[in-house]
Amino acid sequence: MTDTWQLLLETPLVNLMVLLSVISFGSYGAAILVFTVITRLVTFPLTMRTLRATRGLQELQPDMQAIQKRYSDPKRRSEEQMKLYRRKTLSCEDGGVASAVLGYPVECDWKGQNSDKGELFEQYAAHLDRVHSVRVADASARQLKRARKAMSGGINPIGCLGPQLVQLPIFIALFSVIRLTLSQSPEDILELSDRLYDYGPVQNAIPLGTSFLGMNLSANGSFILVIVIFCSMWLTQRISSSRTAAQAGSQQAQTQQMMQWMLPLMFGWFAMFVPAGLGLYWAASTLIGLVLQWVFVGPGDFTWGSLIPGFVRTRIGLPAEIETRTERERRLERERARAASGDSEGDTDGSEPPGTDGAGEDGGGRDERRGGKRKDGRRRRRSGSRQARGGSRSRRRRGNPRG
Amino acid sequence: MRSAAWRGRFTPLTVLLLLLLAVPLLIGCTTDVDSPDGWAGAVRADEFTILQEKAGELVAIRLGGADNPGTADIDERVAWRFPGDGDDVDLDAVYASPILDGNTLYVAGHSGEVVALDLTFEPPQIVWVRDLDENIVASPAFDGRTLYVGTEAGTIVPITVASGAVGQPIAQAGERIWSAVLLEGGALYVAALDKRVRAISPAGGTIWAQPTELSGAVPGDSALQGDLLVVGSFDRRLHALDAGTGAEEWVFDGDGWFWARPVIAGDTIYAASTRGSIYALNAGGSDASRVRWRFNQLDSEIRAAPVLAGGVLVVAAEEATIWGIDPATGDLRWSAPLPGHRFLADPLVLDSSLIYATTRGDLIEIDPQSGRAAILYERR
Numbered sequence: 031m032t033d034t035w036q037l038l039l040e041t042p043l044v045n046l047m048v049l050l051s052v053i054s055f056g057s058y059g060a061a062i063l064v065f066t067v068i069t070r071l072v073t074f075p076l077t078m079r080t081l082r083a084t085r086g087l088q089e090l091q092p093d094m095q096a097i098q099k100r101y102s103d104p105k106r107r108s109e110e111q112m113k114l115y116r117r118k119t120l121s122c123e124d125g126g127v128a129s130a131v132l133g134y135p136v137e138c139d140w141k142g143q144n145s146d147k148g149e150l151f152e153q154y155a156a157h158l159d160r161v162h163s164v165r166v167a168d169a170s171a172r173q174l175k176r177a178r179k180a181m182s183g184g185i186n187p188i189g190c191l192g193p194q195l196v197q198l199p200i201f202i203a204l205f206s207v208i209r210l211t212l213s214q215s216p217e218d219i220l221e222l223s224d225r226l227y228d229y230g231p232v233q234n235a236i237p238l239g240t241s242f243l244g245m246n247l248s249a250n251g252s253f254i255l256v257i258v259i260f261c262s263m264w265l266t267q268r269i270s271s272s273r274t275a276a277q278a279g280s281q282q283a284q285t286q287q288m289m290q291w292m293l294p295l296m297f298g299w300f301a302m303f304v305p306a307g308l309g310l311y312w313a314a315s316t317l318i319g320l321v322l323q324w325v326f327v328g329p330g331d332f333t334w335g336s337l338i339p340g341f342v343r344t345r346i347g348l349p350a351e352i353e354t355r356t357e358r359e360r361r362l363e364r365e366r367a368r369a370a371s372g373d374s375e376g377d378t379d380g381s382e383p384p385g386t387d388g389a390g391e392d393g394g395g396r397d398e399r400r401g402g403k404r405k406d407g408r409r410r411r412r413s414g415s416r417q418a419r420g421g422s423r424s425r426r427r428r429g430n431p432r433g
Numbered sequence: 434m435r436s437a438a439w440r441g442r443f444t445p446l447t448v449l450l451l452l453l454l455a456v457p458l459l460i461g462c463t464t465d466v467d468s469p470d471g472w473a474g475a476v477r478a479d480e481f482t483i484l485q486e487k488a489g490e491l492v493a494i495r496l497g498g499a500d501n502p503g504t505a506d507i508d509e510r511v512a513w514r515f516p517g518d519g520d521d522v523d524l525d526a527v528y529a530s531p532i533l534d535g536n537t538l539y540v541a542g543h544s545g546e547v548v549a550l551d552l553t554f555e556p557p558q559i560v561w562v563r564d565l566d567e568n569i570v571a572s573p574a575f576d577g578r579t580l581y582v583g584t585e586a587g588t589i590v591p592i593t594v595a596s597g598a599v600g601q602p603i604a605q606a607g608e609r610i611w612s613a614v615l616l617e618g619g620a621l622y623v624a625a626l627d628k629r630v631r632a633i634s635p636a637g638g639t640i641w642a643q644p645t646e647l648s649g650a651v652p653g654d655s656a657l658q659g660d661l662l663v664v665g666s667f668d669r670r671l672h673a674l675d676a677g678t679g680a681e682e683w684v685f686d687g688d689g690w691f692w693a694r695p696v697i698a699g700d701t702i703y704a705a706s707t708r709g710s711i712y713a714l715n716a717g718g719s720d721a722s723r724v725r726w727r728f729n730q731l732d733s734e735i736r737a738a739p740v741l742a743g744g745v746l747v748v749a750a751e752e753a754t755i756w757g758i759d760p761a762t763g764d765l766r767w768s769a770p771l772p773g774h775r776f777l778a779d780p781l782v783l784d785s786s787l788i789y790a791t792t793r794g795d796l797i798e799i800d801p802q803s804g805r806a807a808i809l810y811e812r813r
Contacts, residue, residue, distance in 0.1 A: 215469040216528060216570055216611060216652070217777070220736055220751075223690050223707040233690070234649045234668045237609075237626055 036225075039203040040210075044225045047211050051238050052231045058212065059242020062307055066314040069200065070322075077319070081326045090114055116145035208307040212240055212248040240307075247307035255309035260298035262316040267293055269323065269332045469543050471526030472736070472777035475790040476533050478552055481512055482781070483531065486794035486812055489524040489542060491515045491531075493557075494796060494810045510810065513556035522548055522562055529572040530613075530779065532580070539594065541569045541582055547592060561597030565590050570609070572654070574616035581621055581635065583610035589623060589633070603637040612664075613654040613694075622676070624651035624664050630674060641679040647672060654694035654738065656702075661716060663702055665691025671704050671714070673721065683722040685714055688729075694738035694779065696746070701725065703746055703760065705735035711748055713763060726763030731756065738779040742787055743801040749776035749789055755797075757804045767804030771797060 047061055054060035070077070093114055101107040140157045144150035155166040166174070210222060219237055226232050240248045245255070267290040301309040335348070343349065468488075475484040478493070486492040493512040516522040524542025532539040537560065538550045545567050549560035571583035579600075580592045587606035592599050608627035615622040620640050624630045628646035633639050649668025656663045662676040671685040689708030696703040702714045709731035715723045733750035740747050746760040753774055757766040775792040780799075787799045794812035799805070 216472070217470055219652070220692065220707065220734060220777075223692075223734060228688075230648075230668070236667050236690075237650060 035203075039199060040206055041225050043200075043203050043207045044211060044222070045227050045229075045232055047207055048226065048232045048235050048238065049229075052235045056235070056239050057242060058238045058240060058307065059245070059247055059310060062208070062242075062247075062310050063314050065204075066311055066318065070315065070318045077322060078326065081323060113145045117143050204311060205304070205308060208305055208311070211238055212305050212307045214240065214248055242310070245306050245310075247310065248305050250305060251302040252306035252309055255306055255313050256298050256301045258313040259301050259309060259316060260294045262313065262320055263294035263297055264290065266316065266320050266323065269320075269329055469526040469528070470792060471528050471543060472792065473527040473790070474530050474779040475781040475788050475796060476531045476538070477781060477783065477788075478533055478536075478538065481552075482788060482796060482809070483538065484790040484794065484796060484810075485527045486514070488526040489516075489544070491524075491527070491540065492794070496796075496809055515550065515557060517556050520559060522546055522559065524548070525568075528570040528611075532573065532575050534575065534577070534594070537594070539573070539575070539580055541573055541580075543568050543570065545569055545584070547573075547580070547582060549594060549597060563592060563597055563599050565599070568609075570611045572613035574614040574621060576616055576635070579635070581614050581616065583612070583614045583623060583625075585609040585611075587625055587627065589614060589621060591635070601637075603635070604631065604633045604639075606631070608650070611652050615655060615657050615662075617657050617676070620676075622655060622657060622662060624655050626650040626652065628666075630655075630662070630664055630672075630679065632676070632679060641677075643674075643679050643681075649690075652690070653692040653736075656695040656697050658697040658716075661697065663695045663697060663704070665693070665695060665704060669706070671695065671702070671712075671722075673702075673716075682717075685712070685722040685724075687712060689734075693735050696739050696741055698741055698760070701760070703739050703741070705739050705748055707734040707736070709733050709735060709750060711735070711739065711746070711758065711763075713760065728756075728758055728763045728765070730765065736777045737789070740780055740782055740787060742782055743785070745801045747780070747787055747799065747801050749780065751775055751777060755789070755799055755804070755806065757801060769799060769804045769806040771806060 047058075047065060050061035050064050051058045054064060094111065097107055097110045097114065101110055139161065140154060142150050142153045142157075144153065158164040158166055210218060210225070213219070214237070222236060226236070240246055245252050271287075271290055297312065301312060335343075338346075338348070470488045471485050473485045475482050477483075480495055481493040482496050483491055483493045492514050495510050495512050516524070522542075523544050524540065524546060525544035527540060527542055529541040531541075536551060536553045538552055538557070539547065540550065541547045545565045547563045547565060547569070549562075550557040551560050565582065565584055567584035567586040567588070569582060569584055573583065574581040575594075578594060580594055581603075582590045582592060584590060586602075587604075587608055587610055588602035589604040589610070590599060590602050604621075604623055606623060606625035606627050606629065608625050610623060610625045612624040616635075619634070620632045621635055622630065622632055628648070628650050629643050630647070630651065631639060631642045647664075647666050647668060647670075649666035649670065651664055651666050653665050655665070657676060660676045661682075662674040664672045664674060666672060667690050669687050669689055669691070671687060671691050673682045673684070674680065675682055685704075687704070687706045687708075688710050689706035691704055692707055693705045695705075697716060700716045700718070702716045703711065704714065705711045708729075710727055710729040711731070712727050713725040715721050715725065731748070731750045731754070733752035733754070735748060735750055737749040737751075741760060744760070745766055746758040747755060748758065749755045753770060753772050753776075755769045755771065755776070757768070758764070759766055774795065774797065776789055777792055778790045781788040781790075785800070787801060788809065789797045789799065791797060795808060796810040798807045798809050
């Protein structure tokens with residue numbers, strides 16, 4: 031087992047790191063950074079799945095809260111939540127079946143949601159038959175397969191675990207690789223001789239330089255890296271928790287608060303006892319993850335101003351309480367609603383009932399209720415699940431008042 | 434109510450504390466970065482054989498008189514251990530071969546401490562201790578008055594043994610020096626991990642320095658005979674240099690690193706690689722570096738220097754076997770499997786036997802003629 035582990039993962043990684051060091055002009059620190067970027071690129075599809083799951087969960091928050099309010103029975107609540115997780119979206123824009131069969135573009139005028147894939151597709155087929163006189167049965171098996179595959183949505187609430195588990199062996203292997211390649215004792219370097227491939231540049235690169243930006247990568251506990259790891263992980267957790275609308279004082283909020291401090295503290299503490307090379311990998315990986323999260327999921331309710339403590343804010347003349355992004359959007363929405371209708375309707379955000387299965391033949395019930403139609407009577411061409419699911423962030427950003 | 438409050442308020446904190454405690458413990462079980470063990474060879478001083486028993490600790494064993502020393506009472510045979518309880522010395526680990534001069538033993542520890550021990554006392558008395566503030570792996574050179582100690586800072590530090598006075602460093606290599614400093618004909622030959630070989634004067638001037646670096650670092654001891662300086666390298670090559678000028682005379686490409694000190698015997702060079710190959714090469718002439726024979730039945734690294742003893746080339750592979758090879762033909766004469774033992778230290782060559790110190794602090798005697806092995810001392 032150990033031999034297999036070494037043969038398949040550890041030894042190739044050792045050679046890769048040494049080769050990257052050669053390519054990086056003998057800088058092992060630069061090699062670690064390059065490796066981090068490569069790892070992030072290789073696992074990018076998995077990362078995207080995680081981020082999509084995160085974003086999906088974020089968008090389901092209003093519906094989740096509505097379910098929690100509506101159903102007191104835990105079993106029923108759990109069932110409804112699972113339905114919500116499984117809910118798929120399909121629009122003619124995704125499917126393309128009609129276009130494929132007819133040979134010319136068909137106006138996108140349908141969107142449906144259902145936790146049963148088969149039912150959802152049947153609804154779409156019925157719509158095509160009724161409105162466009164297109165018989166889906168005439169489509170080829172390949173076209174049908176493509177159309178079914180186009181169903182988007184469906185969230186695995188623990189979807190983020192898979193990618194993490196896949197990365198775990200790489201991480202463990204990297205731990206021993208960095209330990210092995212950075213070690214400066216003659217015994218450990220002798221051990222390397224058995225691990226290096228018969229490739230001149232790799233063999234000749236030994237021993238590797240361990241100095242990078244004033245740090246000794248083989249020494250434990252680089253203070254700078256501990257700070258970087260702590261701050262980047264704290265910020266990641268802070269942004270993540272800002273997306274979920276946990277009520278203050280609730281169990282979820284307490285858990286979020288705990289995780290926001292616990293994970294950075296744990297990894298910061300961990301970084302004190304491992305070679306700085308491994309700390310460099312963590313720091314770089316966390317920073318890249320932070321950037322990816324910001325770019326692909328967004329900052330949620332996070333604002334940079336929220337990092338300034340209240341007592342400092344009052345001293346420099348800022349309001350002590352921070353208005354979150356959501357709060358600001360809600361306030362603006364209320365103000366617009368008042369301005370438009372003349373009366374105060376109150377905030378209904380998050381209190382709407384959750385989307386239900388089988389949105390009907392034209393599947394656009396929710397959009398219709400929320401003013402999803404254009405002035406010309408056609409629906410929006412946006413097919414993203416955010417709009418259909420009542421995840422109103424984007425709509426609110428555009429300033430569309432409800433009602 | 435209290436239970437709920439406890440769970441609500443203190444469980445995360447408890448979990449956090451447990452994790453914080455568990456992580457260093459976990460790492461402590463898995464990491465051993467920079468934990469040197471040392472591989473100093475044994476040294477004979479009258480009736481004692483001195484070896485590193487465990488990292489940074491020397492033990493002196495009485496060997497004479499026992500018919501079957503392997504079964505003799507260990508406690509009776511241990512003369513002393515160093516450092517003792519009252520000795521304010523931390524050697525960390527010992528890689529450099531200790532040097533015996535009369536009744537004084539000089540030991541250079543990986544910690545950078547160099548110690549002179551008076552062996553006329555039992556346990557030995559410390560004559561002096563000098564801390565060079567730099568790690569030491571290379572075996573020092575000794576001219577009877579001065580020790581020349583190569584350090585991991587790339588310096589050669591002279592120490593006058595009579596007084597223990599530490600002089601100014603007389604060389605500055607760009608990298609660590611792991612290769613033993615050779616002293617011959619008024620020149621110190623220094624090979625370092627900066628891929629260069631230098632000849633320097635003990636007084637401090639450079640006699641020659643290679644204008645271009647080798648393609649690999651030099652980790653192991655070099656061999657010198659006459660004008661021929663043979664240097665093994667991480668570039669899997671054996672480099673033969675003119676000791677007078679530093680000019681490269683020939684290069685031999687092997688299959689692995691050359692870390693073990695080569696043997697120069699007449700017109701033949703014996704060299705062992707970390708891939709377990711042993712080569713016999715022509716040392717000079719028109720067909721210099723030509724392979725006379727190659728022995729590669731060893732599936733193990735070779736770090737300990739091969740030696741010619743009793744007409745047999747004896748090679749200790751790291752993993753548990755010592756081999757006797759015919760130096761003329763490369764045929765296997767005998768092999769001595771010694772399960773559980775690892776050999777990294779150079780052997781001590783006696784009149785009719787070789788003594789190996791193993792990595793776990795045992796002493797093994799080998800008869801080079803027959804390959805008979807006897808465990809002289811087994812660490813508890």
